[in-house]
């Protein structure tokens with residue numbers, strides 16, 4: 001089974017799993033089996049089914065996984081914004097299935113949805129680069145948009161021989177942000193605030209416009 | 215003191231009862247307000263917003279104020295209070311603020327509060343105006359059948375006031391040469407109603423166009439056009455809404471509470487929610503709960519968020535798995551009469567069964583255990599208070615938010631029930647209130663998990679569920695220790711039978727002891743001579759509980775029916791009158807014989823009558839709620855055919871409304887497949903209805919271990935003899 005499964009490299013990987021919904025769980029399970037350290041699953045549309053995840057992540061490998069589910073676009077966006085305070089260089093994986101799904105719902109006005117999805121993609125990309133960690137995403141409807149924003153794409157198909165996942169033979173294309181890891185995390189915390197709404201300084205150290213699209 | 219709160223040019227007008235009539239009081243000074251707060255409470259964003267709004271003519275002024283942003287917040291946050299000139303422009307101003315924010319800031323920089331409150335409710339919250347009337351409301355019902363409404367034919371209108379003494383029918387009056395307009399106007403003048411209960415809100419515009427003024431002043435206002443929406447995954451139809459001066463409009467076709475109870479139930483919640491009748495009447499149950507919650511939040515100086523941004527806490531897979539388990543469910547694996555062949559969980563028949571129910575289990579758990587958005591998983595405690603999940607429940611404050619919301623409903627309901635027990639004779643008002651409260655209480659748990667619930671929180675939903683499972687497990691242990699065997703259990707109910715090998719503590723005594731220990735009353739609900747549980751099919755997921763049983767004589771005094779039915783066809787809305795009667799008939803045979811063959815014999819006779827064409831088509835009409843427009847159906851369903859037929863006949867139905875039809879030829883597609891009930895068809899598709907009848911028979915026979923195939927074989931084997939006896 002190992003051969004047809006690419007390893008997940010640092011950066012944002014878009015998994016096109018429309019033809020093979022099991023691929024997400026297989027990739028996550030394989031990746032967790034080979035790593036130690038915390039992993040985060042930012043869920044949408046109830047993709048995080050404990051039984052299914054465990055089936056593909058044998059033994060104790062799923063014990064490092066933490067899940068939070070979003071049920072609205074606003075919650076999804078807040079969870080994404082909260083990620084920078086959670087992840088660290090020890091983080092082995094961030095998974096965000098159906099990344100675009102909740103922004104497409106009626107309760108979020110179109111223009112606002114557009115801005116939030118854009119910001120979500122930008123934050124995940126910066127985050128992946130800053131802590132050198134793979135971020136695996138799938139999309140529900142606007143897959144072209146998510147694909148274009150990702151560093152690479154994996155295509156999953158169900159074949160007679162089983163599940164097959166293809167991707168470009170990517171080397172590591174991780175680049176470090178202008179601040180490097182040590183300064184980046186405090187920067188993000190400062191910029192985005194902590195997830196639980198605790199007080200931060202009245203003024204951020206760097207103006208918000210420093211990051212395009214956020 | 216208030217009948218309705220109207221508005222003219224953005225100014226609220228309170229109509230108050232005054233002697234026999236009602237008087238308008240114009241409140242020209244009133245200014246509605248919304249609030250903004252910034253991420254991380256950064257006041258510079260609020261200052262920016264204040265500058266942006268300075269030139270907006272809709273904004274009367276802005277003020278820096280401090281309020282709590284969430285129920286759990288320990289400190290008040292800086293907010294910008296934005297006062298507006300006109301009532302009814304809050305949503306518009308909120309949209310514009312969002313747009314300004316989008317252009318200059320990251321999304322979510324600002325959070326808005328107190329945005330989507332109905333205008334009359336907002337006025338009452340802000341001013342302390344009491345929306346309850348200080349006299350018995352005078353009501354007038356105006357009804358027009360749907361077909362007449364579609365054609366704009368008012369001659370079939372019926373008027374019925376609660377002050378009517380000698381009412382001549384409208385028809386009689388029209389025949390006496392009065393026009394519809396004269397009849398309606400004269401009735402309005404004679405009765406001077408405070409509330410107009412209309413069969414459809416469209417009546418207001420229809421009468422308005424004919425020059426009839428339904429209000430206490432000329433004119434009417436359209437509040438909203440008709441629309442289709444999705445809620446809880448269900449498509450709903452929201453009809454147009456209207457207001458008239460000085461009278462509250464209640465749209466009977468669009469009022470959940472009125473449908474489930476009566477005006478008394480509505481008036482109860484007007485008082486509890488502090489929301490004017492006209493607005494409350496069209497609220498869903500979620501809307502009623504939201505109103506009560508917003509009012510309670512106001513008391514705590516907590517603002518009502520426009521968007522829910524609070525997120526789920528990060529959880530391990532173990533916690534997620536435990537949290538995601540549904541309610542309690544118990545079925546013994548053994549002790550059935552066969553029937554494993556086709557179903558995941560076998561059905562079974564049990565003798566001498568007592569049903570024990572926890573009364574209002576979920577709301578009582580919420581109150582007893584103080585499960586509430588601000589107490590669950592608090593930041594200050596590390597205690598494992600919630601079973602299985604290990605969540606903490608904060609005990610550093612008295613009471614809880616949800617307890618304050620639901621407690622009065624629980625207490626009122628007990629008190630009303632106590633008063634009802636003390637009454638001889640019918641008690642329609644008490645019944646209506648008790649019923650209305652029940653609907654709100656049964657919804658409070660689901661509402662906590664509803665993603666748009668303003669103060670809902672997923673961990674609260676999970677904690678309630680975990681406590682509920684614990685309650686049922688504790689109860690099960692106790693009844694078993696007292697010599698009883700649990701034959702079935704689900705969510706908040708247990709069915710128990712005496713263990714033949716042991717002595718029993720009387721069941722009411724056991725229930726009393728369990729109530730004392732858990733702190734929630736376990737009621738002895740019923741006693742059955744026998745009860746039959748239908749198998750639950752695995753394919754249907756969280757399968758509906760289906761059973762039927764015969765009340766024991768000691769339980770008969772409250773029941774006119776000999777049998778209790780749950781979930782089976784005779785209880786389903788979509789079942790035709792013919793199938794319902796046939797199933798009840800099969801039940802009596804089941805009761806008498808308790809073996810499959812005699813039930814099948816009766817079924818064969820019913821099938822024979824059906825196939826001979828002797829069943830009246832009125833008994834075969836299917837009522838179906840329309841879920842979408844006919845052109846958007848992918849498949850040629852019967853519902854689609856009915857809609858197409860309705861369309862051909864000029865009586866278009868919108869999603870959320872219902873349509874009644876008879877299947878005349880199920881092999882065809884399109885409008886020829888059906889006839890609408892009002893067409894009075896003379897033929898029907900016997901094969902189609904035979905299939906429905908077979909399904910109903912299957913439910914009756916499944917607890918005995920017979921499935922569809924067994925029934926078919928029996929029918930095939932005896933067809934000739936049975937049918938010949940009818941020819």
Ligand SMILES: [Zn+2]
Pocket residue numbers: 592593594595607608609610
């Ligand atoms: Zn605490």
